[in-house]
Amino acid sequence: MAKPKPRTRDADATKSRILAAAKSEFARLGLGGARVDEIAEKARANKRMIYHYFGSKEDLFRVVLEEAYLDIRNAEQGLELDHLPPVEALETLLRFTWQYYLDNPEFITLVNSANLHRGRHLEGSERLQMASRRLVRMVQDILDRGVESGVFRAGIDAVQLNITIAAIGYYYLTNRFTGAILFERDFMEDAALQQRLAFNIDTIMRLVTV
Template sequence: MSRTRDPESTKRNILAAAKMEFATKGLSGARVDDIANVAKVNKRMIYHYFESKENLFKLVIEKAYLDIREAELKLNLEHLDAKSALETLVRFTWKYYLDNPEFIRLVNSENLHHARHLKTSKEVVQANRNYVGLVQSILDRGVREGEFRDQIDPVNLNITIAAIGYYYLNNRFTGSIIFEQDLMDSEALDKRLEFNIETILKLVSR
């Protein structure tokens, strides 16, 4: 049966279109008209369901964070030895950024705006708390197994794992110009991933 009305699908379409629009053009550059056109809904519906452009952005960035944290939990890193778990996490983080370039763009936008949309989001804070705990448990296990150094700060390790992927991909356009090579060709990408794994493993090894 073909329903002529479908509020859930309308909301989903708006959110998906908004995510791409905000990621491509930033918060200021994004156009509500364009979001409506891509989502194939009347512009009025955006205000009906999401109140304002600003609030729509808030929901988009919140969902983006919850999505990546959820994907990380699915890795089931508890079942691996510490070294494999850490390598898996580095690989995952890289691949996630590579497959979801919108995530990086959205995080940049949110930081340009001093994270004002995320400030009130308890859910995102909790999801991240679990994530830091996960990395801490890998570190503990690595120490017990005699593989990792003691006293490594899990937050700084987390940040570095993200950083070495994020920066490369975020700055792929300026990078490809100033380094005079295509940073996005598959050979360069593979090489970078291996480089990153090496960086992290050397950092934690005894």
């Protein structure tokens, strides 16, 4: 349906170029460190366009953040974990979360920035709350099925488990620079990454199985 017409003016394309450039700059330097001029240049757009489409630097940050969260939430749903037995489903979610963080390093720094600013830019986002509820329900369902089939113990809070799954991957990756200095290891070496993933799977499995 969509015509591949080579436009010289294309609002949607310009908007998404701005969004991509903003994501990269906000992730690299934080909200305070990113420069609107730099975003405009990287987007091959004009600064005026940023203000035209997004209103302000902070509003642009808001959109970037919400998109980043919705991206991972949608990708999680694409796993279709309800088709898998509980243990496999949980391990698949763990591996996915780890790989997503590795493939999308901007996500982690964007979330850090959002929290440095006390979550102010995400307040009242209905879309995000809906997407998050779906994730919690998905994990709760895995837990329930595991309890029913006798492989998982009862009484585990799905939210706490979700937080823990994210934590053990996220922390390792976000603090890999200071970690490398403190622990005198290369955190990003292939062997180190594999070892960490295995450790994390072990941690979670020991936590949930009977």
